Amino acid sequence: MIDLSLLTDGGVGWLDASGPASHLVLSTRIRLARNLIGHIFQVRNSETEREEILDSVERAARDTVLLRRATKFRLDRMDRIDRQLLHERHLVSKELAGLDPEGRARSGASVLVQDRLGVMLNEEDHLRLQGLHSGFALEQTYAEVDRLDAELGQRLAFAFHAEFGYLTSCPTNVGTGLRASVLIHLPGLVLTKEISKVLQGLAQVGLTFRGLYGEGSEVVGNFFQLSNQTTLGSSEHELLDHLGKMVRQVMDYEEQARQVLLRDAPAIIEDKVWRAYGLLRYARSLSFEEAMNLLSGVRLGVGVNLIPDVGMYTLNKLLIYTQPAHLAVAEGVTPDESDLPVRRARFVRKVLESEVGRRG
Amino acid sequence: MSCDQCREREAVIHLTQIVNEQVTTLHLCERCAAEKGVDSPGAVAKTPLGSFLAAMGKELPEQSPTPRSSDTCATCGASLQDFRESGRLGCPDCYRSFEVPLRDLLRRLHGSTHHLGERYAERGDGTANGRERAAELREQLRVAVESENFELAAELRDRLRVME
Numbered sequence: 001m002i003d004l005s006l007l008t009d010g011g012v013g014w015l016d017a018s019g020p021a022s023h024l025v026l027s028t029r030i031r032l033a034r035n036l037i038g039h040i041f042q043v044r045n046s047e048t049e050r051e052e053i054l055d056s057v058e059r060a061a062r063d064t065v066l067l068r069r070a071t072k073f074r075l076d077r078m079d080r081i082d083r084q085l086l087h088e089r090h091l092v093s094k095e096l097a098g099l100d101p102e103g104r105a106r107s108g109a110s111v112l113v114q115d116r117l118g119v120m121l122n123e124e125d126h127l128r129l130q131g132l133h134s135g136f137a138l139e140q141t142y143a144e145v146d147r148l149d150a151e152l153g154q155r156l157a158f159a160f161h162a163e164f165g166y167l168t169s170c171p172t173n174v175g176t177g178l179r180a181s182v183l184i185h186l187p188g189l190v191l192t193k194e195i196s197k198v199l200q201g202l203a204q205v206g207l208t209f210r211g212l213y214g215e216g217s218e219v220v221g222n223f224f225q226l227s228n229q230t231t232l233g234s235s236e237h238e239l240l241d242h243l244g245k246m247v248r249q250v251m252d253y254e255e256q257a258r259q260v261l262l263r264d265a266p267a268i269i270e271d272k273v274w275r276a277y278g279l280l281r282y283a284r285s286l287s288f289e290e291a292m293n294l295l296s297g298v299r300l301g302v303g304v305n306l307i308p309d310v311g312m313y314t315l316n317k318l319l320i321y322t323q324p325a326h327l328a329v330a331e332g333v334t335p336d337e338s339d340l341p342v343r344r345a346r347f348v349r350k351v352l353e354s355e356v357g358r359r360g
Numbered sequence: 361m362s363c364d365q366c367r368e369r370e371a372v373i374h375l376t377q378i379v380n381e382q383v384t385t386l387h388l389c390e391r392c393a394a395e396k397g398v399d400s401p402g403a404v405a406k407t408p409l410g411s412f413l414a415a416m417g418k419e420l421p422e423q424s425p426t427p428r429s430s431d432t433c434a435t436c437g438a439s440l441q442d443f444r445e446s447g448r449l450g451c452p453d454c455y456r457s458f459e460v461p462l463r464d465l466l467r468r469l470h471g472s473t474h475h476l477g478e479r480y481a482e483r484g485d486g487t488a489n490g491r492e493r494a495a496e497l498r499e500q501l502r503v504a505v506e507s508e509n510f511e512l513a514a515e516l517r518d519r520l521r522v523m524e
Contacts, residue, residue, distance in 0.1 A: 037452060039451070040436045041449060041450055041452075041454075044438060065519045124448070153480060153481070160479070161452075161455055163475065170447060171449070174475075175477060230470040232472055233476060234472075235478075236478060238476075
């Protein structure tokens with residue numbers, strides 16, 4: 001079993017709800033795709049080559065300030081449940097963790113993590129630098145990732161083309177290699193059925209959305225990851241400005257939708273959020289999906305000041321700690337244990353009881 | 361239904377054509393369809409890049425009468441066909457080997473082929489830059505100490521130590 005206490009904040013510092021607009025935005029994530037000159041991309045390279053990449057990047061990272069004390073996880077040498085745990089914490093992608101059915105992490109698949117920064121190694125690209133921040137913090141997150149990029153770039157030879165920019169395995173990432181994602185909670189837009197219009201609008205301005213766990217994941221609990229679609233033809237700051245502007249607009253729409261709901265259907269909304277709270281407080285069995293949806297309801301209730309006793313941090317923690325691998329590890333069972341829903345309900349009850357007790 | 365062409369294998373592709381206002385439907389097996397240059401829609405549509413990639417290969421001969429891109433990348437041995445199938449290039453040099461079709465693809469994907477972001481400075485030309493950067497850091501360190509921002513100061517000192 002891996003020891004996540006090795007990470008300064010257990011790798012969940014981004015969940016602390018301390019960042020800007022935390023009532024709507026859970027986290028901001030920025031990644032930069034980089035590859036090394038003289039090495040073949042992952043899709044064609046060999047185990048030996050992946051080990052070489054891992055070695056040279058790790059050596060470079062130990063020489064930096066930002067990753068000198070990084071914790072290294074070799075996904076190819078970890079049990080599935082541990083890989084899933086890192087994925088549930090948003091520290092590694094599903095692909096790197098090898099979580100498809102029958103999936104195994106490919107040889108050399110690793111991640112280096114220090115505080116809010118990390119590098120995935122031997123993912124689709126040789127390096128995926130990433131920064132993860134609480135709340136809506138595009139510029140701050142980019143400033144940190146950019147510093148890491150500069151530190152590593154001084155020590156490693158990145159593949160760069162005068163016209164095309166940073167070269168990546170997939171041409172959809174070429175140029176800046178930058179993908180910025182804002183994980184935002186939009187129950188108001190979902191309840192007022194405005195969400196599809198908003199998402200279509202985003203697609204028209206070159207943005208895309210994904211579910212809670214990025215590419216290929218489904219939308220659960222009304223959480224949407226909004227991110228830039230293109231990576232070439234605009235500077236990093238232009239990409240971030242554009243995404244930032246659009247996210248602010250979506251946040252305004254969400255606030256308006258919540259006001260409309262409170263004005264036109266206060267009884268329905270009040271019933272909905274307290275019903276969600278009641279179920280979380282007292283249910284004896286909760287599936288993962290049900291828990292996500294109820295947490296979304298309570299989150300809305302806290303956001304519009306209907307439910308006073310629960311903190312956003314607690315809700316964020318519940319969101320992660322009720323995921324299958326986290327729950328299974330905490331309970332000392334396997335994620336396919338049949339009584340996991342019962343254990344999940346007990347876990348949620350305990351956390352909410354102590355929260356109410358603490359607040360008094 | 362058997363294939364209209366070989367009459368042996370099962371027809372899996374049904375191609376409807378309108379020629380001189382006459383509608384004809386051709387039922388083909390995968391192999392005969394491939395021989396006729398008809399792509400099975402499922403094969404390419406699976407990847408998000410599918411339609412781009414399918415279009416890319418087809419337009420290649422007409423769009424690039426001047427030097428056609430080499431068939432395989434000399435560095436990694438990947439072919440354009442490999443790229444069409446996986447949606448992934450084989451190595452950084454593929455961008456040179458398949459420059460013409462890629463430029464077209466990039467324009468469609470991103471609306472541009474020109475990187476306008478940060479430029480990567482090769483290692484080795486960093487001596488002068490490094491010196492300037494160190495001077496800049498020392499200045500930041502002085503300001504941090506004066507304003508009693510010791511956390512930042514400690515970090516700046518660490519960074520200077522790494523550089524020196």
